[in-house]
Structure formats: C-alpha cells, structure tokens
Amino acid sequence: MRVGILGGGQLGRMLALAGYPLGITCEVLDPAPDACAGQVAPHRCAPFDDLHALAAFADGKRCITYEFENVPPQAAEWLAMRLPVRPTPRALAIFQDRLTEREFLRSLGIPVPAFAPIEPSEPERALQQVGLPAIIKTRRFGYDGKGQWRIDTEEQYLRIVRQQSQPLLMEAFVAFETELSIIGVRSLQGEVACYPLIENIHGGGILRYSFAPARVDTSRLQPVAERFIATLFDVLDYVGVLTIELFLVGGRLLVNEVAPRVHNSGHWTIEGAETSQFENHLRAILGWPLGSTTPRGYCLMANLIGELPDPQSVLTIPNAHLHLYGKQPHAGRKLGHITLRHDTPEERMQGFEQLQAVVPLQG
Amino acid sequence: MRVGILGGGQLGRMLALAGYPLGITCEVLDPAPDACAGQVAPHRCAPFDDLHALAAFADGKRCITYEFENVPPQAAEWLAMRLPVRPTPRALAIFQDRLTEREFLRSLGIPVPAFAPIEPSEPERALQQVGLPAIIKTRRFGYDGKGQWRIDTEEQYLRIVRQQSQPLLMEAFVAFETELSIIGVRSLQGEVACYPLIENIHGGGILRYSFAPARVDTSRLQPVAERFIATLFDVLDYVGVLTIELFLVGGRLLVNEVAPRVHNSGHWTIEGAETSQFENHLRAILGWPLGSTTPRGYCLMANLIGELPDPQSVLTIPNAHLHLYGKQPHAGRKLGHITLRHDTPEERMQGFEQLQAVVPLQG
Numbered sequence: 085m086r087v088g089i090l091g092g093g094q095l096g097r098m099l100a101l102a103g104y105p106l107g108i109t110c111e112v113l114d115p116a117p118d119a120c121a122g123q124v125a126p127h128r129c130a131p132f133d134d135l136h137a138l139a140a141f142a143d144g145k146r147c148i149t150y151e152f153e154n155v156p157p158q159a160a161e162w163l164a165m166r167l168p169v170r171p172t173p174r175a176l177a178i179f180q181d182r183l184t185e186r187e188f189l190r191s192l193g194i195p196v197p198a199f200a201p202i203e204p205s206e207p208e209r210a211l212q213q214v215g216l217p218a219i220i221k222t223r224r225f226g227y228d229g230k231g232q233w234r235i236d237t238e239e240q241y242l243r244i245v246r247q248q249s250q251p252l253l254m255e256a257f258v259a260f261e262t263e264l265s266i267i268g269v270r271s272l273q274g275e276v277a278c279y280p281l282i283e284n285i286h287g288g289g290i291l292r293y294s295f296a297p298a299r300v301d302t303s304r305l306q307p308v309a310e311r312f313i314a315t316l317f318d319v320l321d322y323v324g325v326l327t328i329e330l331f332l333v334g335g336r337l338l339v340n341e342v343a344p345r346v347h348n349s350g351h352w353t354i355e356g357a358e359t360s361q362f363e364n365h366l367r368a369i370l371g372w373p374l375g376s377t378t379p380r381g382y383c384l385m386a387n388l389i390g391e392l393p394d395p396q397s398v399l400t401i402p403n404a405h406l407h408l409y410g411k412q413p414h415a416g417r418k419l420g421h422i423t424l425r426h427d428t429p430e431e432r433m434q435g436f437e438q439l440q441a442v443v444p445l446q447g
Numbered sequence: 448m449r450v451g452i453l454g455g456g457q458l459g460r461m462l463a464l465a466g467y468p469l470g471i472t473c474e475v476l477d478p479a480p481d482a483c484a485g486q487v488a489p490h491r492c493a494p495f496d497d498l499h500a501l502a503a504f505a506d507g508k509r510c511i512t513y514e515f516e517n518v519p520p521q522a523a524e525w526l527a528m529r530l531p532v533r534p535t536p537r538a539l540a541i542f543q544d545r546l547t548e549r550e551f552l553r554s555l556g557i558p559v560p561a562f563a564p565i566e567p568s569e570p571e572r573a574l575q576q577v578g579l580p581a582i583i584k585t586r587r588f589g590y591d592g593k594g595q596w597r598i599d600t601e602e603q604y605l606r607i608v609r610q611q612s613q614p615l616l617m618e619a620f621v622a623f624e625t626e627l628s629i630i631g632v633r634s635l636q637g638e639v640a641c642y643p644l645i646e647n648i649h650g651g652g653i654l655r656y657s658f659a660p661a662r663v664d665t666s667r668l669q670p671v672a673e674r675f676i677a678t679l680f681d682v683l684d685y686v687g688v689l690t691i692e693l694f695l696v697g698g699r700l701l702v703n704e705v706a707p708r709v710h711n712s713g714h715w716t717i718e719g720a721e722t723s724q725f726e727n728h729l730r731a732i733l734g735w736p737l738g739s740t741t742p743r744g745y746c747l748m749a750n751l752i753g754e755l756p757d758p759q760s761v762l763t764i765p766n767a768h769l770h771l772y773g774k775q776p777h778a779g780r781k782l783g784h785i786t787l788r789h790d791t792p793e794e795r796m797q798g799f800e801q802l803q804a805v806v807p808l809q810g
Binding site: 097101104105106107109123124358359367372373375376380381395396399400402403405406407408410420425 | 460464467468469470472486487721722730735736738739743744758759762763765766768769770771773783788
C-alpha cells in the first residue's frame with residue numbers, strides 16, 4: 085500500500101514512520117534534496133509544478149496527501165484528476181491565503197479577529213476598519229511568526245505597508261488569555277473524532293510548548309471548538325486531520341489559523357493518545373476506521389528549536405520521549421521535539437521544571 | 448548515529464523504526480534479499496561469514512547488535528575486535544545451543560527442567576536420567592516449535608533419535624500451569640530495568656497471545672524472575688535487552704529458554720509501556736539512560752501467523768494497534784501482530800473476545 089505525501093519535512097517524516105506498522109509505505113515529493121522525511125522514506129526530489137515528476141509520483145499510489153499548506157493547489161488539483169487527493173485540494177487553496185481563510189471562516193459564522201485586506205492604493209481604509217493595535221500579515225507563505233508585524237501607531241503601519249510589495253492583511257491585535265488548538269480527523273465514511281483542546285505557548289512567533297490536555301478548564305470550550313471543526317469538515321467534505329489554532333479571549337474562542345494537515349501542537353499524540361494524529365490521518369485518507377483519540381495521561385510537548393540538547397540529558401528526565409528530525413541545526417529551525425507523558429497534572433508540572441533546565445523557553 | 452543489526456527480520460525492523468525518532472539509523476545485515484527490515488532501513492545483503500561484508504558493515508557504526516540468536520558467534524566475535532558488539536557475543540554462543548544454555552543456567556543455580564544430552568551411541572542413558580514423558584529437542588536452530596518432539600514411550604524416543612543426525616537434547620516434559628516470560632534491560636552503566644511478567648499462550652509451538660501484565664497473580668513471582676535476569680546480567684556483563692521464557696509449575700518458576708534479544712512476547716511494550724523494548728535496547732547499547740518500563744494499562748498481543756486478516760476489520764476493534772512486517776504470507780510464518788491496550792483487565796478480556804473473531808487461536 086503506497087501513499088504519496090506532498091512535502092517532505094518532519095510532518096511527512098512522522099507520517100511515514102506511522103505508516104510502516106500499518107503496511108503503508110509513504111513516498112514524499114519535495115524539491116529540497118535534504119528533505120528530512122527522505123531519511124526514512126522514498127523521496128522524489130522535484131519541484132511541485134513538474135508535471136512529469138507528478139505523474140511518476142502518482143503512479144502506484146493509493147492516494148495523495150500533503151504535509152504543508154504551501155503546496156501549489158494546481159499541483160494537488162492536477163493529481164486529483166488522476167487519483168484521490170485527501171484532504172481536498174480546495175482546503176489548500178483556502179487556507180494558504182490568510183485573507184481567503186478569514187473570509188471563508190466568517191462566511192461560516194466561525195468567529196475570527198477583526199480583519200481587512202490592505203489596499204496599497206488606499207491603506208487607510210484597513211486601518212480605519214480594524215483599528216490599533218493590530219498585526220500586519222502577508223496573505224501568503226507566512227509560518228512560525230514570519231511575515232507578521234505588530235503595529236501600535238499609524239506611522240508604523242504606513243511604513244510597513246510601503247516597504248512590502250506582497251499582498252497584506254490587517255488583523256486586530258488580540259490580547260488573548262491563552263492560545264489553544266484543536267485537532268480533529270474525519271474518515272472517508274464521515275466518522276469524526278477530536279483530540280482534547282491543547283494549550284500552546286509561543287515564543288518569537290514559534291510554538292515552544294504544548295500542554296495536552298490544556299491546563300486551563302476547557303469543559304465549556306471543547307464542544308465549541310468541536311463545532312468549528314465539524315462545520316469545516318461538513319462544508320469541505322473533508323477527509324483527514326485538520327487543526328484549528330484558537331485564541332481564548334474573555335471566555336470566548338476566536339480562530340487564529342486553520343491548518344489542513346497534521347500539526348506541531350499534536351505531536352504529543354504519538355505517546356499521549358491512544359492513536360496518534362499521524363496514524364489517524366493515514367487511516368482517514370485510506371478509508372479505514374479511525375482510532376481512538378482518547379488521551380493517555382497528561383502530556384507536555386517542547387519543541388527543539390535552532391540547537392539540540394544532548395540526547396542523554398533529555399533521556400534522564402522521567403517519561404521523556406525524544407524525537408529528532410534529522411535536520412541540520414539553524415537558528416529558528418524546528419529540529420525535534422520532546423514529549424513528557426505523565427499520569428497526573430502535578431507530575432506534568434514537575435516535568436515542565438525538569439525540562440526547562442534542558443530546553444530554555446527562549447532557546 | 449549509525450547502529451548495525453545482525454539479522455533483518457521483524458525484530459530488526461521494529462528496532463529500526465524505534466531508532467529513527469532518537470536520531471539513530473539502523474542498518475541490517477541479512478543474507479535474505481527480502482529481509483523485511485530492509486523495507487524500512489538500509490539492508491546489506493550478505494552471508495554472516497563474509498568478512499569483506501562484515502568489515503564494510505562495521506564501517507561508520509557506533510556499535511553492533513543482533514536480533515536473532517542464530518547469528519554465527521564467530522561473526523559477532525570478529526566484529527567485536529573492531530567495535531562494540533552488544534550484547535556480548537558470548538551470550539550468542541551460550542544461548543544458541545540448548546544444551547550449553549541449560550548447563551549454563553544450572554551452573555548459576557537457575558532452575559531448569561531435568562535435561563540430558565542424547566549420546567547417539569548410548570541413547571538409553573538420557574532416557575534413564577530424564578524419564579518419560581519428555582521432549583526431544585535439537586541442540587541448535589530450533590525456533591517456533593521447530594526441532595522439538597513430544598515423547599511418551601521408549602519406542603517413540605528411539606525412533607526419533609535414530610532418525611535425527613543432528614545433536615539432540617532430552618528434557619523432562621513439564622506439565623506447566625502457565626507459560627510466562629520476563630524482559631529485562633541493562634544499560635552500559637549497569638542500570639537494570641524489568642518489564643512486568645508476561646503470560647504467553649502458544650499453539651503449535653508458536654506464540655499466539657501474550658497478556659501483559661499477566662492475568663495470573665505474579666506478585667511473588669516477579670522478584671524471582673527479576674533475580675534470574677539480574678544473575679544473567681551480572682555474570683555476562685550484559686548490555687541490552689534479554690528475555691527469559693518461564694514455566695510456572697506448582698507455584699515455582701522453571702526457565703524454558705533464554706533469548707539474548709528483544710522478544711515476540713514484548714511487542715506490547717510499543718503501546719503498553721512507557722518505553723518500548725526496542726527503544727530501551729537501543730538506549731542500552733548506546734550507553735544512554737534507560738527509559739521507564741512501567742506498563743500503561745493492560746495489554747493483549749496477538750500474533751498474525753500464516754495469513755493476514757483484513758486491516759480494516761482489525762482496526763474496528765477498540766484500541767487495536769496493528770503491526771505488519773511486510774512479509775509474504777506462508778504457513779506458520781509470523782506476518783504481524785496486533786496489540787490491544789486497555790485501562791482495565793475487564794476491558795482487556797472483552798477485547799480478547801472481539802479479537803478472536805478476527806484472529807482465530809489456531810489461525
């Protein structure tokens with residue numbers, strides 16, 4: 085059973101590793117010769133718009149999926165004429181453009197922060213619509229805090245807008261209490277399962293830590309977040325894993341971003357849930373029954389960013405599970421993660437302290 | 448970080464898959480071109496006694512280990528002059544010969560069933576020493592019930608002995624109440640950890656099901672089994688995972704076999720223990736700290752032998768985890784396993800019933 089993955093980063097790598105026990109061999113397509121999934125799975129090194137490579141990639145595959153949202157939708161659509169592409173290429177087209185994404189969410193009645201497109205000829209209009217403080221974001225290719233600027237004054241706003249040549253979006257700055265995310269999965273038959281809400285801590289725009297389940301009380305929030313997921317699943321006839329990043333503000337959830345894929349904030353599911361997000365994504369896109377998303381204990385996931393700690397120092401921490409991606413260290417690059425799995429929230433907080441000695445919060 | 452594994456079967460495959468998240472790439476050496484570990488890890492296809500291949504295999508490796516005990520000890524010893532081989536090649540030499548194994552265990556005061564070597568010129572002596580009923584076993588290359596004959600009469604005994612040209616051993620037939628196994632691991636620094644006693648059900652000489660922890664009360668047996676492990680670890684200055692198969696007879700433990708490696712009865716540790724036997728073996732042989740061997744809930748592991756059920760029917764069973772080895776179906780061949788992980792012994796027994804509909808006991 086062969087599955088093709090568009091993109092060969094760590095998400096593709098972990099999908100491939102989840103596939104082998106199920107008898108699934110994943111092949112990744114990625115233009116980077118050193119794409120880290122290529123260390124554990126067959127790797128076709130070619131640009132996403134190389135139709136000859138796409139045709140060869142499709143050959144012998146049961147279906148195609150993607151592991152990052154900046155895959156050209158044209159590539160996914162071209163493949164979808166030949167074999168199933170799951171999730172639908174439409175999700176790529178919608179969620180890789182922050183403006184399209186927000187307009188789509190608003191049209192579905194899913195609450196988002198106030199936003200407006202910035203018209204270069206008339207930048208004041210967005211400013212008036214959204215107000216200050218705000219965030220300017222590029223419409224495309226933003227990730228890990230890249231392509232975002234916090235704006236407190238009109239002067240700052242106009243300077244950034246004049247500097248940038250690419251399409252921009254203005255969004256109200258949200259003084260959130262907590263950042264959360266929810267990961268859901270829908271099978272080909274329409275079965276839906278969600279993992280519990282995850283609490284995320286960012287630093288410098290990059291996810292640093294995830295607590296799963298969240299430390300804050302989410303009993304009233306979980307059904308709300310699951311309704312957002314269900315709405316997106318229904319309207320897109322979605323198959324596979326989908327992630328929603330959320331702000332908690334005044335007891336209310338606002339959607340920050342949607343990722344039509346497995347997500348960094350779900351890495352804890354490898355040890356901390358009955359079935360990992362990676363396995364469930366593969367089961368979903370192959371038309372197989374989903375696995376239980378029930379959490380097993382209390383997890384903390386920490387990203388390893390820019391540099392790697394000594395593996396031995398990590399593995400002395402009780403219940404620490406190390407995941408390295410085989411990438412060359414580079415400032416700001418996600419090189420791996422650690423998951424601590426404990427039976428109680430108290431042990432998890434103790435583990436958090438032990439971990440901070442090894443992985444500094446701003447490391 | 449590169450590790451070499453002598454042998455490329457499913458145990459090598461699962462070691463390789465456990466290695467990737469830790470930044471370890473395992474390469475397997477196996478003379479079979481279709482060795483199933485080769486689907487997930489680099490595979491050097493060569494006989495174990497090909498010194499040129501062994502030298503190339505050793506190149507760039509941090510250490511060498513083995514995944515089955517019928518590797519020629521000479522190959523392991525030749526490698527051990529060049530780089531660390533863990534566990535010690537001495538363990539191979541001892542445990543691949545059932546006579547040497549039993550003599551070694553007896554010399555350490557570890558209880559074994561009555562046994563005697565069969566001298567072809569004087570077969571009656573073993574018969575007198577051991578008595579009937581008994582089992583005749585080949586001294587070497589027995590596995591999964593192969594090379595074993597149950598003997599009830601002197602006539603049967605003499606017929607088997609005359610038919611066989613290879614060295615034989617006679618062993619008293621043990622009317623055991625339960626078959627158990629224990630898996631322990633010792634680090635390079637001498638740290639020891641054991642998994643809980645596992646209860647095993649065989650059919651046709653092949654392991655069919657493992658219950659972990661065991662269904663029977665093992666509170667008095669666990670320390671006894673751990674002492675056997677500790678004795679072997681000490682006397683062999685052992686590093687890595689070691690497995691002891693045990694008979695429970697009249698409340699007493701007798702050792703049936705020792706395997707100087709990860710073991711089929713430990714596959715449940717992938718989902719059912721904080722750290723799997725595969726990860727702990729790699730951590731041990733690399734001189735890293737061990738991970739917790741604490742069980743998470745109640746597991747049942749079922750081997751998939753000879754033929755494969757439909758993956759979808761397996762995955763409809765709650766908390767079923769499917770592991771396929773990528774091998775061609777063949778009568779009596781281990782093709783994969785299923786682990787059920789539950790929070791209570793009652794749910795596990797319910798799962799056992801659900802599973803039997805998919806995997807018949809004598810399937």
